[in-house]
Amino acid sequence: MASNRGKQTNRPTTVNGLLKSVTVVTLLLSFTALIVGGYWIFENKAPTPLEVVAPDGEIVMTEYTIKGGQAVFQKYGLMDYGTVLGNGSYMGPDYTAEALKVYTESVQEFHAEKKYNKPFGELASDEKAIIKENVIKEIRKYTRKSIT
Incomplete structure (x- = not known):
């Protein structure tokens, strides 16, 4: 009867190591995409004017009133x-x-x-x-x- 005691395989260790490496790489790529995407969204957001002026010179809205409108929009x-x-x-x-x-x-x-x-x-x-x-x-x- 042949014994396998002298032969040890590294297969489980290799598979676990490979899975750990794939998991780490996937997490790093995912978080990199989230960070880069978040920065891109922040940099390319729609511009907010300091004020909007009517042809007669009357101030129609300011940056403050625009941000207030955004807050109401988000609140509800x-x-x-x-x-x-x-x-x-x-x-x-x-x-x-x-x-x-x-x-x-x-x-x-x-x-x-x-x-x-x-x-x-x-x-x-x-x-x-x-x-x-x-x-x-x-x-x-x-x-x-x-x-x-």
């Missing part, structure tokens, strides 16, 4: 009812897209009245195309780089 958990900048619930409206739509329509109305003395809806299709192109250029002009 309104992220469950819509999204802002792509973050939030998948149910309900995308407030960023809605605000952009309202802004775009307002600017189109403004330019239609200014250029043609008619509401945007009453313009001919070629006049609407001109207004839309000008509004797109105007909106793209105000990027994050021009705000900061």
